[in-house]
Amino acid sequence: MKPRAAVFKFASCDGCQLQFLNAEDELLKLAGQVDFVYFPEARSRALEGPYDIAFVEGSITTPDDARRIIKVREESHYLATIGACATAGGIQALRNWADVEQYRRVTYPSPEFISTLSTSTPISEHVRVDCEVWGCPVDQHQLLAVVRSLLSKARPVLPAYSVCMDCKRRGNVCVVVARGAPCLGPVTRTGCGALCPAFNRGCYGCFGPADDQNMESFARLLASQGVTGDDAVRRLRGINGYVRPWRETADAIAADKK
Amino acid sequence: MPSRRTKSRTIRVNYLTRAEGEAALRIHLRDGALIELRLEIFEPPRFFEAFLRGRDSREAPDLTARICGICPVAYQMSTVHAFEGLYGLTIDPAVRELRRLYLCGEWIESHALHIHMLAAPDFLGCDSIITLADRNREAVERGLRIKKIGNAIVAALGGRSVHPVGACIGGFTRVPRRDQLADLREQLLRVRDDAVECVRWVSHFDLPAVTRDIEFVSLRHPDEYPMNEGRMASSKGIDASPDAFDDFFEEHQVPYSNALHCKVKGRGPYFLGPLARVNLNLDRMGPEVTSVARETGIPWPNSNPYTGIVARALEVLYAIDEAVRVLDAYQPPPAPAASFEVRSGVGRAITEAPRGSLYHAFETNERGLIHSARIVPPTSQNQARIEADLRALAPDFIQRSLAEATHMCEVAIRNYDPCISCSTHFLKLEIERH
Ligand code: SF4
Ligand code: SF4
Numbered sequence: 001m002k003p004r005a006a007v008f009k010f011a012s013c014d015g016c017q018l019q020f021l022n023a024e025d026e027l028l029k030l031a032g033q034v035d036f037v038y039f040p041e042a043r044s045r046a047l048e049g050p051y052d053i054a055f056v057e058g059s060i061t062t063p064d065d066a067r068r069i070i071k072v073r074e075e076s077h078y079l080a081t082i083g084a085c086a087t088a089g090g091i092q093a094l095r096n097w098a099d100v101e102q103y104r105r106v107t108y109p110s111p112e113f114i115s116t117l118s119t120s121t122p123i124s125e126h127v128r129v130d131c132e133v134w135g136c137p138v139d140q141h142q143l144l145a146v147v148r149s150l151l152s153k154a155r156p157v158l159p160a161y162s163v164c165m166d167c168k169r170r171g172n173v174c175v176v177v178a179r180g181a182p183c184l185g186p187v188t189r190t191g192c193g194a195l196c197p198a199f200n201r202g203c204y205g206c207f208g209p210a211d212d213q214n215m216e217s218f219a220r221l222l223a224s225q226g227v228t229g230d231d232a233v234r235r236l237r238g239i240n241g242y243v244r245p246w247r248e249t250a251d252a253i254a255a256d257k258k
Numbered sequence: 259m260p261s262r263r264t265k266s267r268t269i270r271v272n273y274l275t276r277a278e279g280e281a282a283l284r285i286h287l288r289d290g291a292l293i294e295l296r297l298e299i300f301e302p303p304r305f306f307e308a309f310l311r312g313r314d315s316r317e318a319p320d321l322t323a324r325i326c327g328i329c330p331v332a333y334q335m336s337t338v339h340a341f342e343g344l345y346g347l348t349i350d351p352a353v354r355e356l357r358r359l360y361l362c363g364e365w366i367e368s369h370a371l372h373i374h375m376l377a378a379p380d381f382l383g384c385d386s387i388i389t390l391a392d393r394n395r396e397a398v399e400r401g402l403r404i405k406k407i408g409n410a411i412v413a414a415l416g417g418r419s420v421h422p423v424g425a426c427i428g429g430f431t432r433v434p435r436r437d438q439l440a441d442l443r444e445q446l447l448r449v450r451d452d453a454v455e456c457v458r459w460v461s462h463f464d465l466p467a468v469t470r471d472i473e474f475v476s477l478r479h480p481d482e483y484p485m486n487e488g489r490m491a492s493s494k495g496i497d498a499s500p501d502a503f504d505d506f507f508e509e510h511q512v513p514y515s516n517a518l519h520c521k522v523k524g525r526g527p528y529f530l531g532p533l534a535r536v537n538l539n540l541d542r543m544g545p546e547v548t549s550v551a552r553e554t555g556i557p558w559p560n561s562n563p564y565t566g567i568v569a570r571a572l573e574v575l576y577a578i579d580e581a582v583r584v585l586d587a588y589q590p591p592p593a594p595a596a597s598f599e600v601r602s603g604v605g606r607a608i609t610e611a612p613r614g615s616l617y618h619a620f621e622t623n624e625r626g627l628i629h630s631a632r633i634v635p636p637t638s639q640n641q642a643r644i645e646a647d648l649r650a651l652a653p654d655f656i657q658r659s660l661a662e663a664t665h666m667c668e669v670a671i672r673n674y675d676p677c678i679s680c681s682t683h684f685l686k687l688e689i690e691r692h
Pocket of ligand 1: 012013014015016017057058082083084085086090091135136137138324327420421
């Protein structure tokens with residue numbers, strides 16, 4: 001029997017689940033191995049749980065979604081978050097530092113009709129998560145590697161070292177050394193193959209924190225490049241800004257300034 | 259109060275499938291008359307326009323891209339063009355051409371996705387591309403080949419197809435050498451026949467024959483098919499600079515629902531996207547694409563929303579030819595990006611996203627930080643038009659089964675390839691209530 005898989009969406013841009021559909025060469029093969037019984041973006045027939053594997057995209061930002069994720073967990077044997085939104089709260093977690101009332105007023109003429117929580121939080125703050133796939137968007141190879149591991153009943157293992165290591169391996173010129181560009185590569189998790197430095201620009205941390213990061217020395221590196229205060233805070237409070245090490249460092253810099 | 263004999267029926271589609279994002283539709287009929295029709299968008303708000311305030315304009319293209327994973331390139335393009343206007347930049351012609359190529363990639367990818375994965379299953383009685391593949395593997399493989407080349411173009415210029423990293427204000431952070439693009443050209447030429455075949459395939463679908471009174475809106479450029487530049491144009495006579503967006507269009511609140519609708523001021527709903535662009539710019543598609551368009555037997559321009567899928571397939575063909583043209587003429591620009599000084603001011607731009615005109619307006623302070631941001635995505639502009647189409651279908655519902663009526667609505671909505679994730683400010687929507 002093929003495992004029954006489901007793809008759930010919470011607050012997100014759809015880019016991570018799109019990575020399944022973007023696997024043009026593998027899509028039909030994948031469909032032969034896994035039965036996507038619930039994947040509303042790609043299939044109009046939706047089957048009931050329980051599911052063997054749930055892929056969850058998006059963060060929790062509304063009271064309804066906070067309830068829905070609990071049901072998803074109950075129905076799913078294995079739950080993997082896909083992407084920065086689900087794993088870290090995503091770019092929409094910038095509201096966590098703001099007054100959401102004001103956000104509502106800026107965006108909607110009738111803010112009272114908008115049901116929203118004051119925070120955007122990762123799935124792991126709500127339910128147990130079995131596997132986290134990082135990235136904004138997730139890397140397709142990593143995503144398919146996770147599927148393959150699960151098919152062979154192995155625990156997926158994704159590398160957690162820094163973008164910096166891949167950057168050197170790839171033979172990129174270091175953008176920090178060569179251009180003095182601020183780069184989150186030293187503290188960001190690998191997965192993209194050091195894409196931004198290969199494009200002559202600093203990493204902006206879309207894969208979230210690496211395991212071996214040292215935030216203190218990173219903050220010093222930024223400061224030595226003249227990136228301090230609000231500037232430094234903005235760089236850390238980005239797509240994965242709500243993840244603990246980055247959040248704490250940015251909060252400390254912000255508090256220092258005051 | 260309804261009498262005992264009244265036949266009252268509610269149709270509810272709880273989750274609109276094969277669309278990007280989340281929406282539900284509720285229709286209430288009584289004695290064959292439409293009592294209520296409601297397209298509910300329950301995509302949770304992500305507040306882009308709010309959190310962009312205070313961010314650096316140079317970060318903006320990476321941030322607005324995250325509004326939509328299906329059309330990040332268009333978001334980046336509207337953003338960079340708005341700031342380039344604001345900072346008074348002149349863009350190198352070679353960069354300008356590369357940006358056309360970049361958007362061609364996204365059109366190909368997004369259109370191929372919509373045609374094969376989202377819309378075609380409707381017309382062929384399948385629930386997904388996977389079941390469609392069991393029935394017509396050739397068409398599916400053809401679609402995947404086309405889609406793949408679109409992704410490859412975006413990745414060549416931006417490193418990856420979802421949220422590419424290469425675009426910046428002024429140009430690109432890195433531009434390819436000519437020889438790095440040779441392979442892309444070969445691949446494009448290989449799928450060109452596929453694209454022609456795809457046009458024929460979709461034009462033979464059983465497309466409902468309707469004619470509606472529609473105002474089509476898209477950019478129009480003096481000598482090319484519109485992508486990143488041009489004036490706003492409409493089938494009812496609009497001809498104006500994108501700077502004047504607010505003079506012609508309004509985001510309008512209806513009293514019963516507080517939903518934002520976009521309307522042409524003083525007129526009503528309007529239609530964006532491939533059908534609008536083809537209708538208004540057929541003379542800019544080149545002789546080859548035009549002749550393929552004529553061969554379909556469908557009259558162009560036309561006011562049948564169901565021909566949108568054919569317009570989309572024609573744009574895939576156009577984008578392939580246009581990409582080859584850009585590649586053939588390509589010489590790398592002297593610098594990948596123009597340099598600039600930030601300043602305070604207002605910048606506005608419209609580019610043609612796969613789903614239609616995408617308007618951005620930003621205000622900055624003297625440090626180049628964003629003071630205010632406004633983003634009007636194509637799907638929210640199309641929303642009032644989608645409702646108008648659904649309302650026109652309603653009289654038919656009474657003789658139909660629930661499943662049939664549901665299917666009809668879904669097909670009608672999918673004509674617009676709605677991308678609900680893009681709805682930076684969608685609300686729950688009520689259409690009619692007596
Ligand atoms: S992590 Fe990024 S790509 Fe994935 S859904 Fe969120 S915004 Fe989109
Ligand atoms: S270099 Fe950093 S920001 Fe760029 S794609 Fe990789 S992880 Fe994301």
